[in-house]
Amino acid sequence: MTDWQRHRKAFDALIEAGSKLAKGKFVEVHDATRLMETVIRPGDRVCLEGDNQKQADTLCGALLAIDTGKVNNLHMVQSGVVLAEHLDLFDRGVAKKLDYAYSGPQSARIAQMLFGGKIELGAVHTYLELFARYFIDLTPHVALIAAVSADRDGNLYTGPNTEDTPTVVEATAFKNGIVIAQVNEIVDKLPRVDIPTDRVHFIVKAEKPFFVEPLFTRDPAAITEGQILTAMLAIKGIYAPYGVRRLNHGIGFSTAAIELLLPTFGEKLGLKGKIASHFALNPHPALIPAIESGWVEQIHSFGSEVGMDDYIRARSDIYFTGSDGSLRSNRAFCQVAGLYACDMFIGSTLQIDLQGNSSTVTTSRIAGFGGAPNMGADARGRRHPSAPWLQAGRESDPTASARLRRGRKLVVQIGETFGDKNVPLFVERLDALELAEKLNLDLAPVMIYGDDVTHIVTEEGIANLLQCRDANEREQAIRGVAGYTEVGRGRDKNMVQRLRERGVIRRPEDLGIDPLDADRSMLAAHSIKDLVRWSGGLYAPPSKFRNW
Amino acid sequence: MAIVGVVASGNLEVLVERMLADDECQVEIKTAAVGFGELWNAVVADFVERYAPGGLKFSVNDGGARPDTVSLRLAQAVRLMQEAG
Numbered sequence: 082m083t084d085w086q087r088h089r090k091a092f093d094a095l096i097e098a099g100s101k102l103a104k105g106k107f108v109e110v111h112d113a114t115r116l117m118e119t120v121i122r123p124g125d126r127v128c129l130e131g132d133n134q135k136q137a138d139t140l141c142g143a144l145l146a147i148d149t150g151k152v153n154n155l156h157m158v159q160s161g162v163v164l165a166e167h168l169d170l171f172d173r174g175v176a177k178k179l180d181y182a183y184s185g186p187q188s189a190r191i192a193q194m195l196f197g198g199k200i201e202l203g204a205v206h207t208y209l210e211l212f213a214r215y216f217i218d219l220t221p222h223v224a225l226i227a228a229v230s231a232d233r234d235g236n237l238y239t240g241p242n243t244e245d246t247p248t249v250v251e252a253t254a255f256k257n258g259i260v261i262a263q264v265n266e267i268v269d270k271l272p273r274v275d276i277p278t279d280r281v282h283f284i285v286k287a288e289k290p291f292f293v294e295p296l297f298t299r300d301p302a303a304i305t306e307g308q309i310l311t312a313m314l315a316i317k318g319i320y321a322p323y324g325v326r327r328l329n330h331g332i333g334f335s336t337a338a339i340e341l342l343l344p345t346f347g348e349k350l351g352l353k354g355k356i357a358s359h360f361a362l363n364p365h366p367a368l369i370p371a372i373e374s375g376w377v378e379q380i381h382s383f384g385s386e387v388g389m390d391d392y393i394r395a396r397s398d399i400y401f402t403g404s405d406g407s408l409r410s411n412r413a414f415c416q417v418a419g420l421y422a423c424d425m426f427i428g429s430t431l432q433i434d435l436q437g438n439s440s441t442v443t444t445s446r447i448a449g450f451g452g453a454p455n456m457g458a459d460a461r462g463r464r465h466p467s468a469p470w471l472q473a474g475r476e477s478d479p480t481a482s483a484r485l486r487r488g489r490k491l492v493v494q495i496g497e498t499f500g501d502k503n504v505p506l507f508v509e510r511l512d513a514l515e516l517a518e519k520l521n522l523d524l525a526p527v528m529i530y531g532d533d534v535t536h537i538v539t540e541e542g543i544a545n546l547l548q549c550r551d552a553n554e555r556e557q558a559i560r561g562v563a564g565y566t567e568v569g570r571g572r573d574k575n576m577v578q579r580l581r582e583r584g585v586i587r588r589p590e591d592l593g594i595d596p597l598d599a600d601r602s603m604l605a606a607h608s609i610k611d612l613v614r615w616s617g618g619l620y621a622p623p624s625k626f627r628n629w
Numbered sequence: 630m631a632i633v634g635v636v637a638s639g640n641l642e643v644l645v646e647r648m649l650a651d652d653e654c655q656v657e658i659k660t661a662a663v664g665f666g667e668l669w670n671a672v673v674a675d676f677v678e679r680y681a682p683g684g685l686k687f688s689v690n691d692g693g694a695r696p697d698t699v700s701l702r703l704a705q706a707v708r709l710m711q712e713a714g
Contacts, residue, residue: 503693
């Protein structure tokens with residue numbers, strides 16, 4: 082007779098064995114490695130909580146110290162490969178296979194290890210895609226998660242950086258998987274319960290608080306005139322005519338410039354209340370002046386940002402907060418919000434090709450995707466109308482029947498024609514293709530596909546790809562804003578002129594913007610200290626951003 | 630005469646003087662970057678076409694600036710001269 086409870090029985094046996102090392106659910110930090118040797122089996126799928134910001138670093142260290150005679154060949158299924166130790170696991174042979182979404186700081190080493198065959202790559206995902214697979218074919222056997230505190234019953238408080246934790250726990254705990262949490266402290270009463278105790282099997286009190294990186298802080302002092310100009314073009318040439326109220330911003334300096342221009346340039350254009358009021362966005366410090374000036378109605382966040390806790394607490398009308406007053410973030414829900422409920426994504430990239438495909442992969446770096454592809458893609462399942470969505474749909478297909486025509490999400494790539502170290506933004510061929518050939522991947526890692534991109538903004542102007550009627554027009558529209566890059570100089574001047582006459586390409590002067598007005602005095606804040614001042618002293622920037 | 634910008638990495642300094650005949654314009658470029666002649670020609674040609682800066686002599690001290698930064702500084706120099714009358 083078929084035994085339909087094999088997984089449950091195996092789970093029960095692992096819990097029983099692990100419990101011998103625990104008092105109730107609590108395990109001493111020096112026993113964490115032994116616990117893992119007891120409850121993790123060779124080849125298990127393990128989610129080591131590596132989020133965009135929060136890291137289960139103590140549990141990572143314990144896993145790294147494991148006896149590889151007992152536990153090996155693990156299949157890591159984690160969204161962020163962020164710490165050097167995440168890759169040390171593969172060097173040591175603890176882990177073998179990897180499915181992930183983002184690898185920012187480890188992008189160079191992960192590329193080397195993939196080329197060297199140290200890592201067997203499943204796929205590079207978007208966040209939402211990897212989370213989805215946690216519930217279908219990449220369900221973790223073991224989750225190693227991070228929380229701020231536990232109470233004596235084993236309930237967890239994740240703090241403002243809830244991020245991926247509820248999703249990871251949901252997929253693991255409800256499918257006979259084992260959840261091990263590291264916490265900064267054990268307390269009598271939690272500020273609020275983010276993860277109930279019956280989803281948590283073992284708890285380790287770490288010797289130091291988990292690592293969190295301030296990824297979303299952009300110092301206004303580092304914003305250039307070129308970025309200010311692109312930001313002005315975006316506000317006047319895209320936000321205003323489409324009336325974009327619901328949106329997501331990338332993390333680059335151009336979008337930080339937009340945030341800092343809303344209360345100044347945006348105010349002068351009379352756009353307050355008409356644009357940029359509802360965000361799927363982390364608590365960007367650069368948005369403080371716009372919030373304080375009454376521009377923003379509400380923000381839902383993927384994670385938190387270091388130093389923003391007190392400000393968020395004092396502005397609960399804007400942010401999502403728990404009964405305790407602190408931020409409740411949730412990466413999965415916010416990604417869904419960005420995909421379905423936002424009318425625009427605007428962000429930067431490293432390379433754009435002649436079809437408008439964009440990629441952050443270069444031949445020596447694989448940074449992964451994170452969330453941009455979900456934000457920067459049309460949601461084919463969307464059914465609710467909104468003015469910007471309908472307008473974009475109309476521009477893309479003017480002759481279709483209005484009531485049967487899909488709208489389009491505005492997907493805007495913004496950047497200067499030359500990036501860091503004078504590297505051109507526009508290329509004939511993406512480095513991602515070369516990488517895919519070298520690694521024999523079925524798919525080149527394209528961050529945003531050209532057919533999803535609706536606008537490209539550079540200091541030279543805006544290309545509206547919705548209004549391009551064929552591949553040639555599209556190519557010339559892209560060349561027409563590519564400045565002095567080789568791609569830009571290779572333009573067909575007559576055709577670019579015709580596209581400009583049709584409004585497919587718009588130059589600063591077509592929008593009534595004088596590039597010489599793009600001046601740092603236009604920014605609502607010129608420094609981190611100005612942001613602190615705007616916040617009434619509530620924003621407490623991390624020390625690396627303090628220069629006073 | 631007027632000066633805009635600074636000689637710093639990724640930036641440039643432009644000194645502009647009104648010292649030529651009205652139908653003449655001169656742009657003198659000092660740069661350590663080799664092999665970008667074609668790019669400089671393109672930037673300067675576009676600039677002259679757009680701003681018709683007759684009578685002006687520009688002396689550029691380049692610190693490896695990007696072409697868009699060069700265009701911006703040249704335009705700023707012209708504006709400064711106009712403001713100075």
